[in-house]
Amino acid sequence: MERQIAVIDFGSQYTQLIVRRIRELGYFSKLYQPTELRETGNPAAVILSGGPRSVTDEDAPDIDFEYLKSLGVPVLGVCYGMQLLNVKHGGEVIPSDRSEYGPSQLIPEGECPLFVGLSASSQIWMSHSDTCGNLGETTTVVAKNQHGVPVALDWGNRFYGIQFHPEVSHSHEGNTLLKNFIELADDVPRFEIASFKDHLVAQIRETVNGRKVVCGVSGGVDSTVLAVLLNEADIEMRAIFVDNGLLRKNEAKEVQEQFDELGVEIEVIDAGDLFLGRLAGIDDPEEKRAIIGNTFLDVFWDAVGEEIQLLAQGTLYPDVIESATSGSMASTIKTHHNRVPRVVALQAEGRVIEPLDELFKDEVRALGEVLKIPKRLLYRHPFPGPGLAVRVPGEVTPHKLAITREADAVFMRELRDGGWYDKIWQAYAALIPVKTVGVKGDVRSYEFALSLRAVTSEDAMTAEPAEMDWKFLKATANAILNEVDGVNRVLYDVSTKPPASIEWE
Ligand code: XMP
Numbered sequence: 001m002e003r004q005i006a007v008i009d010f011g012s013q014y015t016q017l018i019v020r021r022i023r024e025l026g027y028f029s030k031l032y033q034p035t036e037l038r039e040t041g042n043p044a045a046v047i048l049s050g051g052p053r054s055v056t057d058e059d060a061p062d063i064d065f066e067y068l069k070s071l072g073v074p075v076l077g078v079c080y081g082m083q084l085l086n087v088k089h090g091g092e093v094i095p096s097d098r099s100e101y102g103p104s105q106l107i108p109e110g111e112c113p114l115f116v117g118l119s120a121s122s123q124i125w126m127s128h129s130d131t132c133g134n135l136g137e138t139t140t141v142v143a144k145n146q147h148g149v150p151v152a153l154d155w156g157n158r159f160y161g162i163q164f165h166p167e168v169s170h171s172h173e174g175n176t177l178l179k180n181f182i183e184l185a186d187d188v189p190r191f192e193i194a195s196f197k198d199h200l201v202a203q204i205r206e207t208v209n210g211r212k213v214v215c216g217v218s219g220g221v222d223s224t225v226l227a228v229l230l231n232e233a234d235i236e237m238r239a240i241f242v243d244n245g246l247l248r249k250n251e252a253k254e255v256q257e258q259f260d261e262l263g264v265e266i267e268v269i270d271a272g273d274l275f276l277g278r279l280a281g282i283d284d285p286e287e288k289r290a291i292i293g294n295t296f297l298d299v300f301w302d303a304v305g306e307e308i309q310l311l312a313q314g315t316l317y318p319d320v321i322e323s324a325t326s327g328s329m330a331s332t333i334k335t336h337h338n339r340v341p342r343v344v345a346l347q348a349e350g351r352v353i354e355p356l357d358e359l360f361k362d363e364v365r366a367l368g369e370v371l372k373i374p375k376r377l378l379y380r381h382p383f384p385g386p387g388l389a390v391r392v393p394g395e396v397t398p399h400k401l402a403i404t405r406e407a408d409a410v411f412m413r414e415l416r417d418g419g420w421y422d423k424i425w426q427a428y429a430a431l432i433p434v435k436t437v438g439v440k441g442d443v444r445s446y447e448f449a450l451s452l453r454a455v456t457s458e459d460a461m462t463a464e465p466a467e468m469d470w471k472f473l474k475a476t477a478n479a480i481l482n483e484v485d486g487v488n489r490v491l492y493d494v495s496t497k498p499p500a501s502i503e504w505e
Contacts (some may be wrong), residue, residue, distance in 0.1 A: 002028040002196070003189050005182060006040035009033055010051030010061050010080045014127075016321055017167040018047055018078070018178075020360065025179050028191040030358065031321055034061045037068060044188040045074040045181065048081025050165060054130050055083045055093045063088075074158035074184040076114075079128050082153065082161030089155045090136030099129040103170060105146040112142035114152065114160055114180050122173045124151070124164035131163070158184055193366040197229070200355050200367075204233040207353055211309040213237040216300055217266055218385075219255035221378055222314035224262075225368045226356060230312055231264045232371060237312075239264060242299050244292065245272025246387030246401070249409040258377060271299045276398065283394040285505035292386040297340060311346055313338050315354040316361060337385065381426040382460070390505040391430040400448070403486040404431045407450050410483055414476040420454070424466045427454035429480070430493075430504045438488030449489040450480065455502055463497040 005022050009015045009031045022029035032040055040046070046068065053060050065088045068075060077085040083093040106124040108115035124145075132150065135141070142160075143152035151163040160181070166174030182188060213230060217223045217239045227239045239259070243252040252268060259266045278291050304311075315338050338354075346352050356364055368378040384390055388408070392400045407429035415421040432449040439445065452473070455463040477490035493500075 002191065002199070003042060003044050003187070004028040004030055004040075005045045005047065005185070005188070006037075006043040007031050007047045007049055008037065008063065008081070010049045010053070010084075012050030012052065012079065012127075012165075014165050014167050015049040016318070018049060021167050021175060021178055022047075022182065023191060023360065023363065025175065025182065026190050027182055027188055028196075034063050037064050043071065043073060045076070045185040046071065047181075048075065048077040048084060050079030050081065050127070053080065054095070055080065055087055056095075056130070060084075069157070073186075074181060075160070076181050077159075077161035078165060078167075079163060082163055083130055083132060085155065085159060085161050086132045086135065086139070086153065089139060089159070091139060092133040093130050094133040096129060096131035100126040101128075102126060104151070104164065106143055106151060106164065106171075106173075107146065108143045108152070110140070110142055112152070112154060112160075113184060114162075114177055115143065116180050117176050118173045121146070123170065124166075124172075124174070125168045125170040126164050128163060132161075193363060194370050197232075197367055197370050200229060201233045204230060204353070204355055205235065208233070208235045208310060211236075212307075213310045213312050213353070214304050214308055215239050215312040215314075217241045217255070217259070219251060219258065220383065221361075221368065221380065222316060222356060222364055224258070224373060224377060225364050225371065226312060226314040227259070227264050227266070228262050228371045228373055229355060229367070231262075238304075239266040240300060240303050241266050241268045242296055242303075243268060243270045243272055244275045244296060244299075244387060246275060246292070246389045246396070248383070248388065248412075249405045258374075262373065267303065269299055269303055271295070274299065276396065276401075279389065279396045281395060285390070285393075288389055288396070288505070289386050292389055293337070296385070297342075301342060308346070308351070310351050310353055311343065312353050312355065313343070315357045316364060317357060317359055318361070320354075320357050379422065381421075381424075381428075384503055390503045391428055392433070393431070393504050394433050399486070400431050400433065403448060403450070403484060404429060406484045407431075407480050407487060410480050411452055411476060414472070414479060415454070418472050418476075420466070420468065420472070423456075424454050425457035425460070425463065426502060427452070427466070429453075432491070436489050440488060445488045447486050447488040449491060450484075450487050451491045451493050451504075452476065453493040453502070455497070457497075457502070460502060463502050465492075465494045465496065468492070 005027055007018050019029045019031055103123050104126050105121050107121050138156050140154045141150040142154045145151050153161040166177045217227050230237050275295050278295055282288055365378045388404050389396050392404050411429045430451045432451055435446050436449050454466040456466050457463040473492055480490050
């Protein structure tokens with residue numbers, strides 16, 4: 001394991017962000033439960049996170065303080081973590097007169113190394129209801145807020161506490177503070193994705209130990225990086241790609257070519273007829289999703305057969321952290337997908353490997369770059385597992401799919417040519433299953449309408465319609481109306497999420 005900054009999770013909604021920030025600063029970091037302190041191994045520093053509980057609760061989460069001290073490393077308590085450390089150092093915690101939520105000012109005092117390079121006064125973000133009362137004897141107040149209330153404490157031996165959340169962007173100089181804290185640690189290795197790749201490859205070889213590995217590939221970032229990584233480890237493997245008939249134009253062919261170029265052999269299973277057959281006559285969105293999910297499992301496991309020795313999955317770190325703050329729809333779905341009963345049973349037998357489970361999405365992309373996977377592939381928009389079926393509301397028919405597929409291809413071409421593709425989170429064309437009247441070549445037409453959707457987003461939890469220029473939209477609509485049969489009307493979706501979702505179903 002990489003020598004790391006261990007973050008102890010007391011349950012704050014921001015905890016995962018602390019890990020993110022540290023990784024962004026170039027150091028390895030992982031989350032641990034308070035009871036897992038010993039499992040942190042030989043951490044370079046420890047951060048105790050915030051949390052929703054009160055330290056004064058009888059069953060409040062606690063930490064093995066003697067063990068923590070015995071590590072001899074810098075420790076930073078954030079919010080709940082600070083209050084806990086204050087009690088451990090002989091101080092007390094009392095409910096404050098009122099909860100403090102929102103911006104405040106940080107005014108450092110003295111020469112505390114945490115605040116090197118910070119402004120004399122900068123905005124910090126508060127979210128707490130308890131506050132430190134009496135302080136222990138060895139405690140020094142190293143910063144106050146604009147009302148003179150202590151917001152940062154130094155207990156000596158590199159133990160510090162801060163009442164605010166440096167990990168949220170509303171704490172304007174929070175990153176500098178975290179960097180200063182890490183610099184107090186001795187010999188912290190930088191987290192380099194290239195050497196992490198070597199570590200992963202070695203780990204895969206050791207775990208696989210001559211067994212045969214099966215993995216599913218979708219053409220998406222995570223499963224592609226996984227398959228290339230397994231290939232790099234030079235183990236015996238099968239990579240299975242299920243064509244569910246709900247893919248984008250030429251997608252199956254492109255995925256095949258992409259893996260050929262990457263030197264990874266894949267097995268393509270053309271199951272389009274089976275999927276479309278089972279979807280015939282079904283118009284309920286949930287039922288459609290269930291059919292697609294179950295059919296995928298039938299086809300995949302059928303191909304895998306009985307002799308499976310090890311299953312590799314592209315589960316990422318946010319999928320693993322159950323208390324994920326940014327538990328995005330995509331990661332929640334993937335969590336469910338990666339934890340179906342058969343996988344859980346295999347897991348209990350130690351037959352599932354998830355080599356990417358310590359990485360965030362951007363780190364998987366960086367790993368992909370180290371593995372020489374083309375950027376075009378690594379920075380693709382997300383595409384939902386149920387494919388175009390969620391973009392054809394109601395019953396899915398080959399005719400409606402064909403229209404959606406063609407229109408989507410034109411939209412993507414225009415987005416790439418117009419320089420828009422990389423500026424947005426996701427874009428697609430959805431069929432509106434309503435026929436409207438138009439005029440085509442002097443003749444009355446009665447054809448479907450289409451909706452174009454392009455959104456910006458951080459994590460798919462919320463989304464804004466992309467503000468595309470009018471000329472571009474008009475040209476794109478024209479291209480679709482000219483090139484795609486079966487459509488005579490194009491609309492641009494300007495709904496935010498919430499209340500709309502990104503997909504139509
Ligand atoms: P919604 O429509 O819920 O979508 O706003 C949020 C993000 O999740 C993707 N999505 C899915 N991804 N399987 C997936 O792998 C699915 O069933 C699924 N449904 C939605 C969607 O494309 C968007 O990025």
